[in-house]
Amino acid sequence: SQQGEEDPQALSIQEGENATMNCSYKTSINNLQWYRQNSGRGLVHLILIRSNEREKHSGRLRVTLDTSKKSSSLLITASRAADTASYFCATAQTNAGKSTFGDGTTLTVKP
């Protein structure tokens, strides 16, 4: 099974609302990353949070990491139609070199 699993699978909101997506994982990690993918395109890196960090911000993005619960959340504030995309978390496990991607959350922001 996947190391990182996003929740919910799909999310639909109105423009201006906040969107929250969650990622849970099973084993200890070095870092956790969030990526965005527009339909039919490659992934774009959004933010990386290390295991010793609890919160990071980048523009309208806020990421939290709770290693005791093995979970992370991505908050997009004041959403825009252009935020419509799929969002993936990727976890770099402590005992493995590579990162593992989850299945993604599909976000739809209605104008």
Place this chain on the structure above:
Amino acid sequence: DVKVTQSSRYLVKRTGEKVFLECVQDMDHENMFWYRQDPGLGLRLIYFSYDVKMKEKGDIPEGYSVSREKKERFSLILESASTNQTSMYLCASSLGQVKDTQYFGPGTRLTVL
């Protein structure tokens, strides 16, 4: 900006053909990756390479091979394409450690008939 390019956006091949997917990155990154992406299955790692001529199997290497003769180029080879290899193929690269930020190409949508 890092640029990762893939040789084709769309590709249609017949069962049994040998297929080459090429990926090039222009930022002198050490590591390169090939993933396939299928609905409901997320991104699955096929192979990755941490140095020239070095390669490691990912989660689903069966039916694929790779080649990295130059640092900037990583090729994915389907020796004998099958219909179950119809998918979106994504290439990525990262600097430094394999677990660092990855930069993705636009993807190649391969259809095997």
